[in-house]
Amino acid sequence: MISINGLQPTQEMFRYSPVAKPTSSAKNIVDSFSSILNQGLQETNNLENQSDTLTRMLVSGEIENIHDVMIAAEKAEVAINLTMNIRDKVIRAYDEIMAMGSR
Template sequence: MSNASVAASAYANTAKLANPLEAGNEVADKSGAFGNMVQSAISEINESGQVADVQSLDLLQGKANVVDVVTAVAETELALETVVSVRDRVISAYEEIMRMPI
């Protein structure tokens, strides 16, 4: 599997995650600001990943600067690390709540 097909698959998967509130689920409708924040973050990661991909292809064609490509990739990496950090904190909080005595 080539890098381009792996990237396309990853972007397709993040695009699916970008619209979790459109599932028609009553719980999703009540998720409020946190759900909107997660949806927004995933959309931003998807967009920045696409920008980094376009910059990389432009570099291969001689149309882009190496600095621009490195900047785009670094921005995407930072955004992804931020979302993963938030996910880890949410899971940690959930686990802590589950350990609470009733």
Template sequence: MTGGYNPNSINALQPSAVTQPKKITPKEAHSVFAESLKNAINNVNEAQVESNKKTEQLAKGEIDNLHDVMITAKKASITLQTAVQVQGKVVDAYKEVMRMQV
């Protein structure tokens, strides 16, 4: 069948079984959120520590690659700024949820 309607081609695109999203309990959601938050804070901290270490090494004369030090410092700065922005959005979302009437 060339150029015509083929119902089998449409059926091939549809999943054979309807999958339902996995339902999680509030406790599981809480632990997943807490773990995600912990990982994000650790990533911010690691970026800050790495930046401080390279800046200190540059000041002591142990390394001489200023570009690498500046890039690391900028990455740490952007990571921290992003974390602060996300924190603000989370606080706004929390306030919005608290204003909802049940």
């Protein structure tokens, strides 16, 4: 493996740089944000699975209450739309951050 010794002077610059260094609290924020996103995705997946299960049960005649099936389908649709909107905003924020770096 090739050693990258050329980066050591750059790393030394950061020691004296006024740029904020990542701290353990920054790591906690990233972990917390990641955890929130994962929980949201899991909940969206659960709602979609529940909707699919109820739809199959309705079609097979195991249940007759279409009201519950429609409510589950609407919950899943709202969760998917919210997830897509969050994804779009995260991508837009990432693009803006990348554009700032190229200025």
